[in-house]
Amino acid sequence: MKHFITQDTPVTEEVLNVIAHLPTKSLPAIVEDKFFVKLRDQNIMRIAVLLTQKSYDEGGCLIGGVIIDNNTRRIVGKGHDTLVQDGDPYNHGETSAIRDAGRQDFSNTTIFTMLSPCDVCATLIYMRQFDRVVVGDVTSALGNEVPWVMNRCFARRVSKSISLKTPWGIALYAKYRAEKPELDMEDWKGLAAVCKATQSTL
Numbered sequence: 001m002k003h004f005i006t007q008d009t010p011v012t013e014e015v016l017n018v019i020a021h022l023p024t025k026s027l028p029a030i031v032e033d034k035f036f037v038k039l040r041d042q043n044i045m046r047i048a049v050l051l052t053q054k055s056y057d058e059g060g061c062l063i064g065g066v067i068i069d070n071n072t073r074r075i076v077g078k079g080h081d082t083l084v085q086d087g088d089p090y091n092h093g094e095t096s097a098i099r100d101a102g103r104q105d106f107s108n109t110t111i112f113t114m115l116s117p118c119d120v121c122a123t124l125i126y127m128r129q130f131d132r133v134v135v136g137d138v139t140s141a142l143g144n145e146v147p148w149v150m151n152r153c154f155a156r157r158v159s160k161s162i163s164l165k166t167p168w169g170i171a172l173y174a175k176y177r178a179e180k181p182e183l184d185m186e187d188w189k190g191l192a193a194v195c196k197a198t199q200s201t202l
């Protein structure tokens with residue numbers, strides 16, 4: 001059967017949004033391999049931001065992640081933070097995408113994350129030997145994640161780590177953080193940090 005999205009399909013916002021919402025395992029039946037070859041890093045990051053928007057619309061935390069195979073540029077995993085949706089105290093955009101990808105050799109893959117990875121996700125990215133990390137928004141990171149990631153972790157094993165500024169994603173994150181600062185803090189540092197911060201302002 002002919003694919004619904006083929007190499008001739010233009011790379012539009014609507015098409016990327018369909019890809020963001022489809023289950024990863026269904027993509028090979030809907031999207032022709034040659035379409036993925038056309039996708040540039042900016043387009044993949046756009047999918048991560050669209051997953052971020054999905055999570056925001058669900059009342060969740062605002063981080064999406066996408067993993068691609070470096071040779072074929074096929075999406076092998078994707079997801080978004082599910083702290084709110086699943087009541088999961090730790091499922092960041094990155095871990096969600098990694099879990100979606102399943103048991104794979106990640107050493108020839110790139111992980112795109114909307115936001116600078118936290119220390120736990122950075123460690124997992126290191127432990128699973130990802131080849132590249134592309135970060136959409138390094139301006140909104142809480143704490144020292146960026147130097148930690150860049151200097152200690154990726155310098156040793158992850159060969160390329162680049163930052164891709166996504167103005168739309170950065171604006172969305174700033175809006176969410178202004179609206180829900182406690183949820184943002186819980187996602188990064190846990191409820192303990194939120195409780196301590198609340199007590200200290202009493």
Ligand SMILES: Nc1ccnc(=O)[nH]1
Nearest residue numbers: 063081092093116117
């Ligand atoms: N990098 C991230 C920070 C916080 N939450 C996430 O899901 N991801």
